[in-house]
Amino acid sequence: xxxxxxxxxxxxxxxxxxxxxxxxxxxxxxxxxxxxxxxxxxxxxxxxxxxxxxxxxxxxxxxxxxxxxxxxxxxxxxxxxxxxxxxxxxxxxxxxxxxxxxxxxxxxxxxxxxxxxxxxxxxxxxxxxxxxxxxxxxxxxxxxxxxxxxxxxxxxxxxxxxxxxxxxxxxxxxxxxxxxxxxxxxxxxxxxxxxxxxxxxxxxxxxxxxxxxxxxxxxxxxxxxxxxxxxxxxxxxxxxxxxxxxxxxxxxxxxxxxxxxxxxxxxxxxxxxxxxxxxxxxxxxxxxxxxxxxxxxxxxxxxxxxxxxxx
Numbered sequence: 302x303x304x305x306x307x308x309x310x311x312x313x314x315x316x317x318x319x320x321x322x323x324x325x326x327x328x329x330x331x332x333x334x335x336x337x338x339x340x341x342x343x344x345x346x347x348x349x350x351x352x353x354x355x356x357x358x359x360x361x362x363x364x365x366x367x368x369x370x371x372x373x374x375x376x377x378x379x380x381x382x383x384x385x386x387x388x389x390x391x392x393x394x395x396x397x398x399x400x401x402x403x404x405x406x407x408x409x410x411x412x413x414x415x416x417x418x419x420x421x422x423x424x425x426x427x428x429x430x431x432x433x434x435x436x437x438x439x440x441x442x443x444x445x446x447x448x449x450x451x452x453x454x455x456x457x458x459x460x461x462x463x464x465x466x467x468x469x470x471x472x473x474x475x476x477x478x479x480x481x482x483x484x485x486x487x488x489x490x491x492x493x494x495x496x497x498x499x500x501x502x503x504x505x506x507x508x509x510x511x512x513x514x515x516x517x518x519x520x521x522x523x524x525x526x527x528x529x530x531x532x533x534x535x536x537x538x539x540x541x542x543x544x545x546x547x548x549x550x551x552x553x554x555x556x557x558x559x560x561x562x563x564x565x566x567x568x569x570x571x572x573x574x575x576x577x578x579x580x581x582x583x584x585x586x587x588x589x590x591x592x593x594x595x596x597x598x599x600x601x602x603x604x605x606x607x608x609x610x611x612x
Contacts, residue, residue, distance in 0.1 A: 312336070312460065315368030315395070317361050317384050318405070319346040321541065322431065323374030325438025326404065326464050331355045333441075333463045340364040361385075362394035370400045370457055374431075377550060378407040385415070392422050400457050401426040406485065406547075408554050409475035410561075412448060416474035425453045428474060429461060430481035434528070434542040442466045446484075448477035482555050486569055488525055488543070489552040492589050493575040495526055496596035499533065504602060510534055529590040538584075538591035538608045545592060546585030549576040583609045 312335060316327045319341035331337050331353035339350045340358040347357040358364035361384045365371045371391050375381050381403060385391045391401065401424050403415065412428035419426035427449035437443050445465035447454050454470050461468045471480050495516070502512040516522055517530035532540065552573040559566045579585075579595035587608060594608050 312370065313368050314338070314460065315358070315361075315364035315366075315371040315391070316340070316350075316355075316374075317364055317371065317391070318374040318380075319343075319350065320374065320376065321435045321543075322404070322433075322438045324349060325435050325440075326372075326374055326431070326443070327355065328353055328439055329441045329464050330460070335460070335463070338364045338366075338368065360389035361387075361391050362389040365391040365395035365399070368395055368399060370402060370460060371395050372402045372404060372460075374404040376547065377405070378411040381405050381407060381411075381415070392419075392424070395424060397423040399424050400453060402429045402457055402460075403427070404429055404431050406430055406481050406551055406554070407478055409448075409478040409482070409558060412475040412478045413473075416449060425450065426474065427453055427457065428477040429457075430477045431465070432481065432484055438464070445469070446471055446477040446480040448472060448479070449474045479558065482551065482558055485548070485551040486555045488589075489548050489555070489576065490568055490572045491523060491526055492529070492548065492592050493572045493596070495529065495533075496575075496593040499593060500596045500600045500602055504600060529588075532588065532590045533593050536594075536605070536608065538587040538594070541586075541588045543589050544585065545576065545587055545589045546580050548589040549573065549580050549585070552576055583611070 314335050314337050316337055316339045319327055324346055327339050327350045331350055337355040338358045339347050339355045340361050341347045351357045373381055373384060401419050416426040427447055429445055429447045431443040431445050433443040441464050443465045444467040445461045447470050471477055499512050503509050513530040513534045517527045555569055556566055556573055579592045582595055584591040591608055597605050
């Protein structure tokens with residue numbers, strides 16, 4: 302047994318949600334020596350973590366039953382709410398005093414409400430939103446942004462350190478969710494802008510491969526853009542690192558929060574409109590880089606196959 306494994310013995314985790322990010326996080330925790338029970342509505346993904354030593358739970362309640370920490374990695378606040386309060390949900394099943402750590406991207410007000418409800422039920426809740434792609438999750442290289450009581454944060458910090466290369470505490474409940482929206486807003490703006498730049502350059506006579514190569518290596522790029530330029534070149538939109546529909550959802554959360562605090566968001570609003578139109582064209586289940594296909598169609602650029610079957 303390694304020193305790291307010895308340190309985590311006795312810290313039991315119930316993990317709910319094994320999507321693109323959750324699967325990597327849960328696998329990393331299992332490899333780090335944590336006693337883990339995992340639940341996912343599609344059982345096959347649970348079996349992948351079971352191969353690393355996790356117990357496969359039959360329900361959210363079953364995953365939470367003996368857990369000192371319950372972690373959730375889900376698509377949106379509606380699914381989080383269902384897993385917490387629905388039939389066979391976490392609340393009422395987890396032991397008194399358990400920590401509820403939500404890794405999902407949700408509205409800040411939802412995180413605050415969850416913390417209040419958790420306290421009433423005898424639990425301690427934290428929003429611990431994560432930034433990165435599925436490979437970062439699997440390698441324990443995420444950035445983790447946490448809101449909630451600082452003492453509670455310190456209690457679960459070793460777990461978060463196991464999955465993150467940067468773990469930062471931002472204050473009261475909802476602040477981790479807010480910081481995640483700040484960062485996701487930048488991604489949501491960059492992807493439509495990248496698609497526009499590529500199509501503009503190509504319609505002006507430049508070769509697409511050279512456009513993407515130059516952008517990826519330029520000072521105007523970002524790691525996220527450099528990652529997706531080759532995906533656009535190959536049209537590898539089915540290799541989903543971040544669903545276009547989820548990017549659209551996050552941009553809507555950004556605009557809603559901006560409305561609450563009175564900040565005009567003309568650039569974010571334009572990006573949301575473009576992502577919404579792309580989603581309505583059937584691209585939502587593909588990677589967000591598929592916004593390029595929408596921009597091609599929007600601009601009348603022929604010669605590229607549409608990436609989804611049209612009924």
